Amino acid sequence: MSNRLRHFRQSLTAAALAAALAAPVALSVPGVAVAQERGGTMNIIVQPEPPILVLGLNQQAPTQTVAGKIYQGLLTFGFDLTPQPELAESWEVSPDGKVYTFKLVKNAKWHDGKPFTAHDVVFSTSKFLIEAHPRARATFSKCEKIEALDDHTVRFTLKEPFGPFLQSFEVSSAPMIPKHIYEGTDYKTNPANATPIGTGPFKFKEWVKGSYIHLVRNDEYWKAGKPYLDDIYFRVIPDAASRAVAVEQGTVQQTQFNDIETFDVPRLKGLPNVEMTTKGYEFFAPLSWIEINTRNKPLDDKRFRQAMMHAIDRKFIRDKIWFGLGRPATGPVNSVTRFHEPNVRKYDYDPKKAEALLEEAGFKKGADGTRAKVRLLVMPYGETWTRLGEYVKQAMKRVGVDVTLETTDAAGWVNRVSNWDYDLSFNFVYQYGDPALGVTRTYVSENIRKGVMFSNTMGYSNPEVDKLFAQAAQTNKDEERQQLYSAAQKILVEDVPVAWLLEMEFPTFLDKRFKNAVTTAIGVNESYDSVYMVKK
Amino acid sequence: MTAAAITPARKGSGFWGAFARNKGAVIGLVFLALVVLMAVFADLLYPASPWDMTAMPFQPPLSEDALLGSDTLGRDIASGIAHGARVSLLIGLTSTAVAVLIGVFLGAVSGFYGGRVDDLVMRFTELFQTIPNFVLAVVLVAIFTPSLTSIVLAIAIVSWPPLARLARGEFMSLRSREFVHAAVTTGQSNLTIIWRQILPNSLSPIIVSASLMVATAILLESSLSFLGLGDPNLMSWGYMVGAARTVIRQAWWMSFFPGIAILLTVLALNLVGEGLNDALNPKLARKGRS
Numbered sequence: 163m164s165n166r167l168r169h170f171r172q173s174l175t176a177a178a179l180a181a182a183l184a185a186p187v188a189l190s191v192p193g194v195a196v197a198q199e200r201g202g203t204m205n206i207i208v209q210p211e212p213p214i215l216v217l218g219l220n221q222q223a224p225t226q227t228v229a230g231k232i233y234q235g236l237l238t239f240g241f242d243l244t245p246q247p248e249l250a251e252s253w254e255v256s257p258d259g260k261v262y263t264f265k266l267v268k269n270a271k272w273h274d275g276k277p278f279t280a281h282d283v284v285f286s287t288s289k290f291l292i293e294a295h296p297r298a299r300a301t302f303s304k305c306e307k308i309e310a311l312d313d314h315t316v317r318f319t320l321k322e323p324f325g326p327f328l329q330s331f332e333v334s335s336a337p338m339i340p341k342h343i344y345e346g347t348d349y350k351t352n353p354a355n356a357t358p359i360g361t362g363p364f365k366f367k368e369w370v371k372g373s374y375i376h377l378v379r380n381d382e383y384w385k386a387g388k389p390y391l392d393d394i395y396f397r398v399i400p401d402a403a404s405r406a407v408a409v410e411q412g413t414v415q416q417t418q419f420n421d422i423e424t425f426d427v428p429r430l431k432g433l434p435n436v437e438m439t440t441k442g443y444e445f446f447a448p449l450s451w452i453e454i455n456t457r458n459k460p461l462d463d464k465r466f467r468q469a470m471m472h473a474i475d476r477k478f479i480r481d482k483i484w485f486g487l488g489r490p491a492t493g494p495v496n497s498v499t500r501f502h503e504p505n506v507r508k509y510d511y512d513p514k515k516a517e518a519l520l521e522e523a524g525f526k527k528g529a530d531g532t533r534a535k536v537r538l539l540v541m542p543y544g545e546t547w548t549r550l551g552e553y554v555k556q557a558m559k560r561v562g563v564d565v566t567l568e569t570t571d572a573a574g575w576v577n578r579v580s581n582w583d584y585d586l587s588f589n590f591v592y593q594y595g596d597p598a599l600g601v602t603r604t605y606v607s608e609n610i611r612k613g614v615m616f617s618n619t620m621g622y623s624n625p626e627v628d629k630l631f632a633q634a635a636q637t638n639k640d641e642e643r644q645q646l647y648s649a650a651q652k653i654l655v656e657d658v659p660v661a662w663l664l665e666m667e668f669p670t671f672l673d674k675r676f677k678n679a680v681t682t683a684i685g686v687n688e689s690y691d692s693v694y695m696v697k698k
Numbered sequence: 699m700t701a702a703a704i705t706p707a708r709k710g711s712g713f714w715g716a717f718a719r720n721k722g723a724v725i726g727l728v729f730l731a732l733v734v735l736m737a738v739f740a741d742l743l744y745p746a747s748p749w750d751m752t753a754m755p756f757q758p759p760l761s762e763d764a765l766l767g768s769d770t771l772g773r774d775i776a777s778g779i780a781h782g783a784r785v786s787l788l789i790g791l792t793s794t795a796v797a798v799l800i801g802v803f804l805g806a807v808s809g810f811y812g813g814r815v816d817d818l819v820m821r822f823t824e825l826f827q828t829i830p831n832f833v834l835a836v837v838l839v840a841i842f843t844p845s846l847t848s849i850v851l852a853i854a855i856v857s858w859p860p861l862a863r864l865a866r867g868e869f870m871s872l873r874s875r876e877f878v879h880a881a882v883t884t885g886q887s888n889l890t891i892i893w894r895q896i897l898p899n900s901l902s903p904i905i906v907s908a909s910l911m912v913a914t915a916i917l918l919e920s921s922l923s924f925l926g927l928g929d930p931n932l933m934s935w936g937y938m939v940g941a942a943r944t945v946i947r948q949a950w951w952m953s954f955f956p957g958i959a960i961l962l963t964v965l966a967l968n969l970v971g972e973g974l975n976d977a978l979n980p981k982l983a984r985k986g987r988s
Contacts, residue, residue, distance in 0.1 A: 425770075425944045482755050482771060540930065545944055548926065553771055555931075556749050567930035569844055 200390055202695030204676060206416040206686075207405055208375065208396035215358045215366065215375070217337040218286070219294050219350060223419055226334045228396050230687035231377055232273075233360035235333035236264055236283070239683040241444055243500055243595045245328050246682070248689075249278065249338060249361065259323030259638035266314040270384040272340045273359045273366075278384075280310035285341035287318075294349050297594075301330040323638050326596035332445060332684060335594070363389035363691035372398055383691065390694035402426075409436060415673035418686040424485045424546050427669050437674055440487065440667040442685020447496035447600075450488075450590035452554065452661035457621045458585050460534045465523035467658035471509035472516035473561045474554060480664055483549050487669060491662035493655045494601055498665070499593050501634075501647040506655040516561040525562075533562035539579065541588040542572050550588060550663075580615040590666060591616055595683065597647050598635040605650075605659060606631050622659035716977035723973020726966040733963055737783040744777035748933040752777075759951050767951040769942060775952060778933050779959050785934040786963065789850055790916040796854035797915075798861060798908050805865025806892050810873060820866070823859045831856045835918055839927045846929050849922060853915050864907055868900035902978035909974055913967035920960050935960045 208224045217229035236250035245253075250264040270278035288308040291298035302308070304327075306319045320327065330336055338361060343354045358366050361384065364377035375396040379389055397414055399405045406426045408414045412435055422430060431438050452470065460466045476490035495502045525533040536558075540551035548569075555565040565586070570578065578584050593600030603609050603616065607623035627650050634646035670686060672679055678692045717723055736743070746752055753761065753768040759775075761767060766775040808819035826834075838852035872878060873896070881891050920936025922928055928937045935956040942952030 423944065425948075429947065545926075545941070548930075549771060549941070551930070552749060553751075556747075556751055556771075559747075559750075569926070569930050571840070 198390060198692075198694045199697075200392070201697070202391050202676075203393050203395065204391055204416065204690075204693070204695070205395045205397055205414045207399055207408065207414050207418075207421050209399060209405065209421050211372065211398045211400075212375075214355060215369075216355050217334060217358075217360075218290055218339045219355070221295065221297070221334050226687045227418060228375055228377075229337070229358065229360075230333050230362075230684070231364040231394060231690055232358050232362045232366055233333060233337040233339075234362050234689060235331050235336050235338065236266075237328065237331040238688065239329070239332060239445055239595065241441060241683055243329075243444060243683055245331075248333070249283075250331070253328075255328075255638065260320045262318040262320075262327060263311075264316045264318075266316065267384060268314055270361045271382055272342075272361055273380060273382075274340075274343075275382070276340065276342055278338070278340075278361050279313045280316045281313070282338055282341045283316045284308050284310050285345060286339040287336060290339045290344055290349060291336060295336075297599075298330065298336050301327065301335070323636055324598075325635050325638050325643055326594075326598045327638070329595045329599060332595075333689075334684070334687060362689050364391075364394060364689075367393070374398060385691055389689075389691040391690065394690070406430060409433070409671050412673065415676055416679065416686070417669075417671045419668050422669055422671060423544070424483075424487060427485050427487065430671055431669075435674060436671045438669050438671050439680055440669060442670060442680035442682065442688075443668050444498045444683035445595045446592040446684075447499045447595070448590045448592050448666040449491055449494070449496050450588065450663045450666050451491070452663065453579060453584070453587040453589045454620050454658070454660055455582060455585055456659060457582065458536075460523075460525060461536065461585060463523050464657055465519045466525065466534070467661065468509070469516040469519040469523075469561065470558070470661045471658055472512045472519065473563075474557050474661065474663070475511040476663055477511065479550065479553060483546060483553060484664065484666075487667045488664035489667070491665050493651050493662060494605065494660075495597055495647065495651055496593050496665045499595055499597070499600075501597050501644050503644075503648040503651040505648075506652050509655075513561050520561060520563075527562050531562055532564045535564045535566070537566045537568055537585040539568045539570060539575065539584045539587040542570055542575050547588055554586075576615050579619050580613050580617070582612060582619060582621065588663075589616075589619075589660075597631075602631045602635065605654060620659050622657070624653065624657065627653055713977050717973045720969075720973040720976050722969040723976070726969025726973065729962060729966040730970060733783050733966070734787065736780050737787050740777075740780040740784055743780050744774065746774075746777065748778045748781040749773060750777075756949055758949075759955075766955045767949070769938070769952045770945055770949070775938070775955050778938050779935065779956055781933045782935040782938060782956065782959070783963075785929075785932045786916050786919060786960075789846070789853065789919045789934075790912040790967075793850045793853035793857065793915045793919075794908055794911045796850065797857040797911060798904065800854065801858035801861025802865045802897075802904060804858070805862040805867075806869050806897065808862070809866035809869025810888070810892055810896065812870070812873075816866070819862070823862050826856070827859045829856075832918065832921060835922060836925065836927060839922055844922075844927050844929055846932065849919060849927075849929060852922075853918050856918070857911055857915060861904065861907060861911070864903055865900065868903060869896055872896045872899055906971055906975045906978060909971040910968060913964045913971070916960065916967070917964055 208228055210224060212220065212222060212225040212228055214220050215225065215229050215232065217225060217233045234249050236248060237245045238248045240246055249267055249270060251267050253262060253264045255262055266280060266283065272278055287302050292302050304320055304324050306321045308318050311317055340359050343359060344352060363380050363383045365380045367378045368376040376393065378393045379391065383389060399408060402423050405417060405421050409417055409422070409430055410433060430436065454461050454467055456462055480486065480488050480490055489497065493503065493506045520533050527533055538551055538554060541547045551567050555567055558565045579587050591600060591604065604618060605622060606618060606628050608628065609618040610621055610623065611617045630646045630650040634643045637643055670680060675696045677694055677696060679690065680686065682688050751772040752774050753763040753772045755768060755770055755772040757764045757768040759765070759767040764774045764776065768774055804819050804823065808816045835852045835856045838855060839848055842848035878891060878895055881895050919934065923934045923936030924940035926940060928934050938956035939953045942949065946953055
């Protein structure tokens with residue numbers, strides 16, 4: 163009896179082992195053919211609810227995620243930010259960097275059945291976006307002329323070379339807009355805005371405000387056999403705790419950007435049915451820093467700012483405040499974007515060095531052990547930034563600098579920082595894949611503009627840096643640009659116009675049954691035409 | 699009525715006797731004394747600032763370097779509770795004092811003069827009573843930016859109306875008593891009558907409600923801090939609960955201990971308030987205790 167039982171047990175174990183070994187083999191051999199079949203519904207969180215889905219009119223993050231499935235750009239970008247074909251199947255750049263010629267795909271159609279042609283591209287870039295899209299306006303106003311050579315060829319002629327011109331054809335930077343619907347109308351009040359028409363793999367079906375946005379498969383999509391999914395629901399869930407629960411219970415299959423609070427990340431990471439990735443944000447590549455008003459004493463002293471870099475433990479901030487998300491920043495350019503320079507002055511965490519620098523700069527300890535007093539306006543973007551403020555206060559106290567925390571609401575924060583009424587604050591900005599698009603604006607003196615947020619609010623001014631940034635934007639030769647940007651980064655890291663904290667990462671949580679979701683540098687804003695669901 | 703008047707003499711006598719007869723009140727008083735001691739000696743118990751990151755983050759209770767555990771940044775919870783007691787008591791007492799000043803002044807004027815003045819003051823009081831306390835406090839603190847002063851004032855401004863009504867009632871009933879008439883006949887000024895004659899005789903119920911108001915003020919301050927509207931440079935219990943609620947599923951102790959501190963302190967204040975009520979208003983003492 164006991165023998166038989168043991169034998170039974172052994173064979174059970176053997177069977178289990180065999181099954182475990184066989185399973186991956188069975189899945190991987192016919193995987194390609196079996197897995198990428200049609201069908202499946204994906205539920206994605208969208209938060210906050212977008213105001214409108216016409217990507218040419220609104221480029222807030224949630225709008226991009228939803229409308230990226232409806233609209234398309236001429237190009238998309240790999241993880242290393244190299245351009246990849248989308249509505250343009252090939253492109254040429256003239257040797258002087260002034261003429262860009264795009265060959266378009268020939269079989270693309272708008273959701274209402276009209277063909278997509280070069281005239282739509284000319285209309286979008288020379289009329290619609292120039293009027294309605296600030297970032298596109300800055301780029302396409304550099305064009306001398308934009309013309310359709312034939313139905314499927316477009317030529318852009320620039321007034322002078324512009325390094326990141328190709329980066330401007332990503333879907334949120336330059337979404338293609340149907341000419342036959344918008345030409346001659348008031349873009350913002352066009353009734354068609356309620357039912358967006360694009361060339362993408364998913365068509366707009368229904369929008370129940372406050373609840374969900376429903377997109378369905380575009381059967382006429384120009385890539386044969388795609389997309390695989392039947393439909394996508396974007397669920398509006400305003401409460402952060404409810405969003406985490408929705409992931410835990412599997413009622414949504416994807417979250418992105420700030421949907422999940424950092425403190426929930428470790429818990430959700432352990433769930434068996436979802437996987438987490440931080441890839442797919444390379445195009446945005448936000449960098450966070452302590453904003454320093456260099457007009458005010460003692461912050462006008464470079465050595466004081468350098469001491470701040472040594473006094474603050476960026477690893478601690480990453481591990482304990484951001485729960486492991488992000489990388490300690492070494493300088494103004496995020497290391498996953500182009501032209502990052504790693505060989506710059508290093509600021510390791512070392513309170514002693516910080517104190518030595520303060521001592522050298524003449525900030526002696528007073529009777530109460532205080533060398534200097536500054537105010538820190540905490541960014542009102544939630545708990546995580548509040549904790550960061552408390553950390554910075556304590557870290558600076560260790561080197562004898564007394565930091566007084568100030569709190570405010572979102573409007574008050576923008577108002578005070580943009581009008582230079584602060585000592586220290588926090589900030590983070592997107593870099594859009596190229597220093598000329600997302601880095602220059604923070605440090606050049608021509609962008610010291612009172613009342614404008616995300617400009618050079620620190621009042622940092624260095625003619626050398628201005629010159630390097632200007633030269634680097636006006637060439638499209640990568641080696642030359644790298645040299646210029648490297649030189650600029652070395653100066654900036656020496657000068658510390660802001661105290662860089664983290665190269666921020668966002669967690670994307672994905673149901674393990676859905677494959678191919680994050681494949682490019684724009685990640686969740688991609689068209690999802692190759693996303694498929696593995697059925698069990 | 700006569701029976702109630704006689705009872706205090708039976709067991710113990712005077713104020714303390716009546717107070718001590720309420721066991722809950724004595725326990726409350728002892729606990730409150732402990733909290734006060736903790737607040738006074740916080741700097742000796744925990745010389746470092748409660749914001750200092752003295753331990754490893756996320757240490758559970760009974761760890762080597764943190765008796766009650768440490769929080770997300772490695773700050774000692776026990777130190778936070780000791781230093782937080784100062785803030786809670788300070789805000790509770792000062793805001794109540796301000797509220798008593800406003801409430802008793804307006805109530806006294808209203809009850810003593812009556813008529814038009816009474817109407818005017820009471821409509822003004824009702825204006826404040828119709829707005830929910832907490833919402834008004836949140837709005838006030840948000841407008842004036844969170845700081846110790848703005849929080850104390852906000853709590854005082856939302857707390858005085860009940861005191862004003864109480865004082866008005868007392869003044870109205872005492873106004874028609876013989877000793878007040880006598881004072882009027884002897885030619886004393888209105889101010890002297892309010893200050894010397896009526897006020898001392900109406901103090902008992904005011905003291906009782908003020909003691910309970912301290913508890914409410916502590917709760918209000920904790921709720922404001924919980925919402926992130928506390929003074930960002932002061933460690934308080936409400937702040938500790940608020941900051942730790944995000945990790946409550948990973949680290950219960952960070953919100954549990956400060957929460958218990960709030961609960962017990964507020965409970966103790968209520969018990970003391972009830973004891974004061976028994977001692978100062980013997981006529982209102984409940985049946986079954988005598």
